[in-house]
Amino acid sequence: MVVAALAESITHAAAGAALDIEQVSHAFDIDGAELPVLDDVSISVEPGEFVALLGPSGCGKSTLLRLVAGLDKPRSGTLREDENRIKSPHPSRVVVFQDPTLFPWRSVWDNVALGLEAQGILRSQRHHVDAALDLVGLASFRNAYPHQLSGGMAQRVALARALVNDPKILILDEPLGKLDSLTRITMQAELVSLWQRKGFTTLLVTHDAEEALVLANRVIVFSDRPARVKADIRVDRPYPRHRGDPYLADLRRQILGLLGLDATW
Amino acid sequence: MSTYSLSDGLASGAPGVSRAPLLAIWVRESGVGILASVAWIGFGLSCLWWEDVGDWSRTHSLGIAAFIVAAVALFGTVGADYLGSAGRGLRKRAPWLVALGAFLTLWEVATAKFAWLPLPFFPPPQSIIEVYTDDLPKLLDSVFASVKLQLGGYLIGATIGFLTGVSIGWSRAVGYWVHPVLRFIGPLPATAWLPIAFFTFPSSWSASTFLIALATCFPVTVLTWSGVASVSNAYYDVARTLGAKPSFLVLKVAIPAALPHVFVGLFMGLGSSFAVLVVAEMIGVKAGLGWYLQWAQGWAAYANMYAALIVMSLLCSGAITLLFAIRDRLLVWQKGTVKW
Ligand SMILES: Nc1ncnc2c1ncn2[C@@H]1O[C@H](COP(=O)(O)OP(=O)(O)OP(=O)(O)O)[C@@H](O)[C@H]1O
Numbered sequence A: 001m002v003v004a005a006l007a008e009s010i011t012h013a014a015a016g017a018a019l020d021i022e023q024v025s026h027a028f029d030i031d032g033a034e035l036p037v038l039d040d041v042s043i044s045v046e047p048g049e050f051v052a053l054l055g056p057s058g059c060g061k062s063t064l065l066r067l068v069a070g071l072d073k074p075r076s077g078t079l080r081e082d083e084n085r086i087k088s089p090h091p092s093r094v095v096v097f098q099d100p101t102l103f104p105w106r107s108v109w110d111n112v113a114l115g116l117e118a119q120g121i122l123r124s125q126r127h128h129v130d131a132a133l134d135l136v137g138l139a140s141f142r143n144a145y146p147h148q149l150s151g152g153m154a155q156r157v158a159l160a161r162a163l164v165n166d167p168k169i170l171i172l173d174e175p176l177g178k179l180d181s182l183t184r185i186t187m188q189a190e191l192v193s194l195w196q197r198k199g200f201t202t203l204l205v206t207h208d209a210e211e212a213l214v215l216a217n218r219v220i221v222f223s224d225r226p227a228r229v230k231a232d233i234r235v236d237r238p239y240p241r242h243r244g245d246p247y248l249a250d251l252r253r254q255i256l257g258l259l260g261l262d263a264t265w
Numbered sequence B: 001m002s003t004y005s006l007s008d009g010l011a012s013g014a015p016g017v018s019r020a021p022l023l024a025i026w027v028r029e030s031g032v033g034i035l036a037s038v039a040w041i042g043f044g045l046s047c048l049w050w051e052d053v054g055d056w057s058r059t060h061s062l063g064i065a066a067f068i069v070a071a072v073a074l075f076g077t078v079g080a081d082y083l084g085s086a087g088r089g090l091r092k093r094a095p096w097l098v099a100l101g102a103f104l105t106l107w108e109v110a111t112a113k114f115a116w117l118p119l120p121f122f123p124p125p126q127s128i129i130e131v132y133t134d135d136l137p138k139l140l141d142s143v144f145a146s147v148k149l150q151l152g153g154y155l156i157g158a159t160i161g162f163l164t165g166v167s168i169g170w171s172r173a174v175g176y177w178v179h180p181v182l183r184f185i186g187p188l189p190a191t192a193w194l195p196i197a198f199f200t201f202p203s204s205w206s207a208s209t210f211l212i213a214l215a216t217c218f219p220v221t222v223l224t225w226s227g228v229a230s231v232s233n234a235y236y237d238v239a240r241t242l243g244a245k246p247s248f249l250v251l252k253v254a255i256p257a258a259l260p261h262v263f264v265g266l267f268m269g270l271g272s273s274f275a276v277l278v279v280a281e282m283i284g285v286k287a288g289l290g291w292y293l294q295w296a297q298g299w300a301a302y303a304n305m306y307a308a309l310i311v312m313s314l315l316c317s318g319a320i321t322l323l324f325a326i327r328d329r330l331l332v333w334q335k336g337t338v339k340w
């Protein structure tokens, strides 16, 4: 399988890193008014854990991911990767943004190669790029430009661009949001399989409670803005998981209840 | 033949009526070519039929050349299907050939034959041909001088403009110092520097190079700067999380993203530098097409002026075509028609 090809092609095994989010609060200034977005968020993630983040739209999930990536600094609190304070972006923490943001002037292949090129190791690792493109099923589009891709294909390229860097922490902001349900299920399976082989720590933001439960060890539910941790749920089920599993269905009802949807579901 | 497939598609349901459309299509596709041929025969005849009112040596050759064009137009368009892309191109341009032939006929008759237009000021086509054949060395020298001056100045100006634009767009400190200078000096037409430049620079050639570079520099700087400044932060975020260093952000993110703007600047710079080139050649440099124009005017050699103008316009439009070709090549990712 393609996943096996990618796993084999990567020689230096990168195990996951621990992630500690300690009492992080953040706010934005909008027209002079202060908009609190994160309120005293503490999450401690074990190395190799798969954590899903769920919460209402606009509550601050993407903001938290930007802090983890090191793109912004929190107003207060600290973030650590394996005891080291996160101060700036580092390729050990790779982000797949909500918007694919492919570089329109680069072909698909060159987009996927971006991280390796930026770190100056592309020459020796070209085969990783090919393997990552195979993984997302876009090998035949390697020379296409982003404007020639569909929204779902662009998201898959963005995923490949992240995976090729062999991250210790993979940060995913609704990476499968624009995919059709069939591709989505395939990609979920590939993601789990890849995560199991490589052992990176994963942080996944999603709107879909079912997706969270099929993929993650742990589901964290946020409150409305400013985001606070409302619930931290362990999902102790072996993989591959079954969508119809009554245990998961039960958790799903519980989570939807936390998100304020109990009456209808 | 392509006409068959066309008519097949049109008349697939009614085979009985396919003959009439076939003829109609043939007339439509070749009719203009025949018309073009007629127009050029007309031009040839107008050259040879009447006596010239003046003394021009190329009238006879021009007439013969017109007949040759007429023959090419006729056989080229009628037989376009056997000539591949050349035939298709000719067919597409046939209406222009008609217009050109008619215009030349009118011009010939109005000047060389009946002198309806006052003569020294409106030379006939054959006298312009005469310039190209008899005054060729001087004209070529001028072309060479102009191209050399323009190319040198333009390349210097474009390079400086591009580097300045990137630096202002990238670094706040550079922007702080350069921006006010740019605002103060930039909008000034480069030709306003002409008198100063010609006595401060060691040679008129270096002065003109400076002026052309100056005229190019301003639009290139401003557009490059705005291009770099408008690059979306999302691109930088992606690159930074993937381990990009500042040099990578400039060279592989900011510059490629700004390139469409840069080309607009290069295009505008080209336009304004042409203007400076001609003025500089007329006033200071004793070479080039601008100087040739000036010289021709001094001798009341109007045919030479028209001849030089035609060459000049071909050069300028050629330069712009070249710039656009480079742009299309570099910005292939922008177009929706790329095949892979
Ligand atoms: N750069 C910014 N400047 C000002 N306000 C911002 C900025 N980024 C985000 N916000 C605000 O912070 C809040 C949280 O945004 P965020 O993108 O983190 O939400 P989210 O939980 O990811 O939502 P969604 O699920 O819809 O993606 C929003 O109200 C948004 O308006």
Ligand SMILES: [Mg+2]
Binding pocket: A061, A062, A063, A098, A173
């Ligand atoms: Mg978001």
